[in-house]
Amino acid sequence: MAKRALILLEGSTSNGPLYVQAAKRLGLHPIILSADPAQYDYLTSEGIEAVRVDTGNFDALVRECSRLRATYDIAGITVDLDESVYATVGRLCRHFDLPGPNPVSIEQCCDKFTQRQLLAEAGIPVPAYHLAANAAEVESAAAEIGLPVVLKPAVGGGSIGVRLCRSVDELAEHTTYLLGGDHMWQSSPRILVEEFAQGPYYSADTMGNEVIAIGAADFGPPPHFVVRESIFPAPLTDEEYERIADVSLSCLQALGLGWGPTNIELRWTMGGPVVIEVNPRLPGWTTPRLIQLAYGVDLVTEHIKLVIGEEWDLRRRHSQTAAARFLVPDCDGTLDWIDGGSQAAAIPGVAEVKLHVEPKTLIVRKGDFRDCIGHVIAASPSLARTEAILHPAVNSINWSIAPLPELGEQEQSAARHLPRTGPRGAK
Known part of the structure; x- marks a missing residue:
């Protein structure tokens, strides 16, 4: 009898190991298809089969999956985080008659401008926005919306x-x-110019047509959006929870996303919840772990069950407050040393400590998720207790960064594009 396999397109250092481990627990043989399997260091430590294939080439993926079907019973095909190939996953699932997302809905959602249009047409509150292709259009759009504005790539x-x-x-x-050439575009340059919706940040995580959890997060100083802390559940009143849940479910209907996981980002403005972004996937970073600690719901395992056509179970098993603090350096340079992780992990109530960098790592802050060099997670029956656990744990971790020598313009540009081992994810 052929071994049942779960095909994962690409991967991530945050969710990838979770999917691999969950697949094994479900009796599945995980196989990674990637354009560059070497970038996922956990594959070797977990002993995971990996195949090098152009994941941007649908026909090549069909041929590879067909080849694997000669050896394995392919139970499902999915992606753990990388939404750039999620529409391809949907197409592969349809080709091989497997459960999967609607590829058209995924493609529409991954284009932030199209997503905004669909949400606005459905009457869902979103920030004012315009699409721009050049500097003159950006300036005109910002003048019409009014400063401050948020600029972001459309994809x-x-x-x-x-x-x-x-x-x-x-x-x-x-x-x-x-x-000007510094930003690495995934598609043709298109900039979304967006009103800055001011207010507390929340995120709703759904599976199918059900809201599983609503969390809150705080960011570092502007102009960047680098997360410093994430909390589940968000400290909301029942009425606030219901309003966010209702808006989130309306997003799923407007975007045709009633299958699988979705992560919805919102700001609570003076007029109530405003949708910032809808991500047609599980969130990365620490969110799956926080939800599991807070509610006892393993979203990764339940997503895989959906992918392979088995019955899932999204019932909450307990109620705790789980929070993560992210370690973010305040300067660039070469990391001399970092320690204190074992002391932090030994504090009662600390659930996880991870450091993503090692000494001699080049630290060049980019103003996005890649700036995070580690995190600490704690959980307890109350928010106050969880915060009290996190404070000494985070303070026990220290590091030293030696300043960089003065770099020329060309060297600075090269440094900005250097990859660094860390969590792959999305705000």
């Missing part, structure tokens, strides 16, 4: 290329950055 994730522009100078500077 992308992880807050890469996203900036708050509070003045004409900041607007011009970031426009030049996006259009």
